[in-house]
Amino acid sequence: MFAEPAIKRNPDQAAFECELAVIGSLLVPLTGAEAAGIVRARLRPEHFSDGALSAVYRAVLDTLDQRGCVSLALLKPRLPSDPEFIRLWPGFMASAAASAATVYDLPGYVDAVIQAANRRMLAQAASDTMTALRAGADPTEHARLLIETGDAVLSAAEWSRPSNASLGDAIDRALNDAEQRKANGSVPAISWGLTDLDRQTGGLEPGDYAVLAGRPGMGKTALMIAIMLAAAQRGSGSVLFSLEMKTEQIALRAVCAWASRWGEPIDFFEVRQGRYTSDEIRRLREAKAELSSLPVRIDSAAGLSVPEMTARARRYRDDFARKGHRLGIVGVDYIGLVPASGRYGGNRTNEVGEISAGLKRLGMALDVACVAASQLSRQVETRDNKRPMLSDLRDSGTIEQDADLVLFPYRESYYAAKELEKLRAAPNADQAAIMDAEQTAMDTENVLEVAVEKQRQGPTGSVRLFCNMGAGVIRDRAGC
Structure with missing residues (x-):
């Protein structure tokens, strides 16, 4: 349960106050929707220091999505029904509204909340590892846990960098990229x-x-x-x-x-x-x-x-x-x-x-x-x-x-060779079929077909390349 605003019970009070400021920014009538756009891409419910704050954050965003504004009456059906939560709720709302971050300052508060969450995650992983190692646990498994936790923090830091841009700025970058490709002869x-x-x-x-x-x-x-x-x-x-x-x-x-x-x-x-x-x-x-x-x-x-x-x-x-x-x-x-x-x-x-x-x-x-x-x-x-x-x-x-x-790389010669082997081994082998299979195997021996079956940014289609599987050579067919 989150700390009652009048009593400092949260062990990381600075982080708690930043969390209050973030949620408060979402409650401001005229700028709440704009604030939601800033925090949504970077801040997840699990970044908050306890489950109640996560529930409030999720409820506020859901309400903004569906109703375009936030009020106590709109939020209440989405919140936990725990009596202690209900008792602290009015004081929390007052504190959040009073400490609301401005849209201009909001990114800094989001950074602080994420950093505090990462500190807690790393500290917990280190504590769990130390406890397990003292109890004689396999160090390999806990080394893997520390790597995964550390990577989660680094990846979250890279993912949480602001990536929003105006449509005009994004178009400028896309057109500049197209112009650069044209200047370079469409080099990707x-x-x-x-x-x-x-x-x-x-x-x-x-x-x-x-x-x-x-x-x-x-x-x-x-x-x-x-x-x-x-x-x-x-x-x-x-x-x-x-x-x-x-x-x-x-x-x-x-x-x-x-x-x-x-x-x-x-x-x-x-x-x-x-x-x-x-x-x-x-x-x-x-x-x-x-x-x-x-x-x-x-x-x-x-x-x-x-x-x-x-x-x-x-x-x-x-x-x-x-x-x-x-x-x-x-x-x-x-x-x-x-x-x-x-x-x-x-x-x-x-x-x-x-x-x-x-x-x-x-x-x-x-x-x-x-x-x-x-x-x-x-x-x-x-x-x-x-x-x-x-x-x-x-x-x-x-x-x-x-x-x-x-x-999909595909070599018809692979299957032609198998078919040829089967035909030759068959009793009363069909010589005409064998000759056809030999011709197919010969014609496709150095052909690698690559079918582009999905392309998010372009058309599907196939290309035919030269290949020599024994030497591992794959190249364009031009000049073969």
């Missing part, structure tokens, strides 16, 4: 490194959440590596959280792809087995020297949660900034291996929804493009037409809802 903020894909999507923007979804063998990881290396080559720092493969495995794929871009392909499986020529190792060493100068980091720590990835990405961002680079892309390979918080008790649909929303917030909070790989459900394999659809996204439709772009 963050290029995919693939001309046709840039043309189809306009490239990536800071804050975008893009999902590369496909069945195994479709080239998701190869495409992710190609995108991040190309972005780094153009000055956008890249971080790849590889939850499926070790750093060395990703690095070998990257160097083979880089060395094979325009020369004879170097198969990373063959190199891994120690089967390579002196010319190939020379080219790999040259590619390594080029890649070493790019702002790219590969992080293959197992089992990283979204808050842990966010915390690490924030450190990589700061490290890049010290070296004169801007972090542009954070890649996650892949969503299905990101652990959830546990609050949904194993409900995979809700867990994936939590992870997807967290990756969207990661991009927005750090002002980077987040590109995440995702598996498709096995139902794709049961259809005659294996091209994926949005409904094939595994575990959760919220991935589709959260994503700004959903791209």
